[in-house]
Amino acid sequence: xxxxxxxxxxxxxxxxxxxxxxxxxxxxxVGKTMLFEPGRFQLMDKPDATRHIKTRTKKExxxxxxxxxxxxxxxxxxxxxxxxxxxxxxxxxxxxxAEDLVQETYLKAYRFFNSFERGTNCKAWLFKILKNNYINxxxxxxxxxxxxxxxxxxxxxxxxxxxRSDTSEAExxxxxxxxxxxxxxxxxxxxxxxxxxxxxxxxxxxxxEEIANMVESPIGTVRSRLYRGRKLLRxxxxxxAKKYGFNTDKDQ
Amino acid sequence: MNCPKARILMSAAVDGELSRKxxxxxxxHLTKCLECKGEFEEAKKTKMxxxxxxxxxxxxxxxxxxxxQLTSVSAIEHEDTLFFE
Numbered sequence: 001x002x003x004x005x006x007x008x009x010x011x012x013x014x015x016x017x018x019x020x021x022x023x024x025x026x027x028x029x030v031g032k033t034m035l036f037e038p039g040r041f042q043l044m045d046k047p048d049a050t051r052h053i054k055t056r057t058k059k060e061x062x063x064x065x066x067x068x069x070x071x072x073x074x075x076x077x078x079x080x081x082x083x084x085x086x087x088x089x090x091x092x093x094x095x096x097x098a099e100d101l102v103q104e105t106y107l108k109a110y111r112f113f114n115s116f117e118r119g120t121n122c123k124a125w126l127f128k129i130l131k132n133n134y135i136n137x138x139x140x141x142x143x144x145x146x147x148x149x150x151x152x153x154x155x156x157x158x159x160x161x162x163x164r165s166d167t168s169e170a171e172x173x174x175x176x177x178x179x180x181x182x183x184x185x186x187x188x189x190x191x192x193x194x195x196x197x198x199x200x201x202x203x204x205x206x207x208x209e210e211i212a213n214m215v216e217s218p219i220g221t222v223r224s225r226l227y228r229g230r231k232l233l234r235x236x237x238x239x240x241a242k243k244y245g246f247n248t249d250k251d252q
Numbered sequence: 253m254n255c256p257k258a259r260i261l262m263s264a265a266v267d268g269e270l271s272r273k274x275x276x277x278x279x280x281h282l283t284k285c286l287e288c289k290g291e292f293e294e295a296k297k298t299k300m301x302x303x304x305x306x307x308x309x310x311x312x313x314x315x316x317x318x319x320x321q322l323t324s325v326s327a328i329e330h331e332d333t334l335f336f337e
Contacts, residue, residue, distance in 0.1 A: 182305075201301050230299065
């Protein structure tokens with residue numbers, strides 16, 4: 001009885017073993033051989049096989065693609081980090097907010113890097129993203145950044161290295177006697193629409209077309225804002241100059 | 253060209269954004285109008301002042317690191333999801 005049970009068990013497992021050993025490879029073999037046979041099987045089975053191969057290469061190439069994307073992103077986008085940070089600082093007037101804004105911008109830019117039109121100005125693309133982030137973050141949520149704190153800016157100026165060289169110290173023009181803080185304050189005393197275009201044009205060196213795209217206004221508007229903005233700024237700077245005893249008329 | 257037209261072109265003249273034809277007209281006007289010429293010179297000077305006097309800060313090292321990490325981490329995440337598909 002026991003012998004019979006054992007035998008049947010052995011028989012069963014043997015059957016399973018045989019099935020695994022013979023039938024499965026045979027099926028697989030049939031599946032494979034069918035591929036090489038002429039007729040409709042080939043047509044039906046072939047796409048399956050190529051799809052299989054394709055997914056494998058896709059996996060490998062995507063990783064490669066990802067690495068390439070990363071490298072391209074570093075070369076195209078990350079190189080503008082300083083400019084972006086400065087722009088964020090100008091917008092938020094707050095170092096912490098600026099850092100957050102730049103981080104958010106890069107995260108978004110990386111995610112959508114495929115949609116960046118190659119050959120166009122990547123810096124302009126990043127600025128546009130940052131500006132949109134800024135609007136969403138601070139304007140829509142009515143979470144306005146703190147009021148301009150000039151003492152903070154002053155400290156900030158003194159605590160951070162100047163990465164521009166002072167080439168114009170020799171000039172005695174009253175304009176050149178102005179300090180960084182004064183120009184900065186004058187710029188920030190302007191209404192935002194003027195300050196923004198001046199910043200994008202004079203500091204960041206964007207073209208009118210790029211600026212128009214960023215501020216979502218026609219080029220004509222950019223022109224007139226720059227004209228009025230510079231005029232206002234000049235008046236402000238002359239005020240400073242007069243305050244410090246420079247005769248601005250004589251320099252004309 | 254008259255003064256109002258010249259003023260419209262003023263900023264673009266400063267930034268080299270005029271078309272050749274516009275530039276010719278603008279410069280011709282400046283030879284006749286001292287006021288516009290003075291304003292043009294002042295505008296150029298203002299641009300220069302901003303360029304030279306506004307300090308560009310360096311992004312803090314912590315920010316640089318987090319940006320570098322940000323891009324490489326998302327790349328690795330992407331790789332992981334591929335392997336588990």
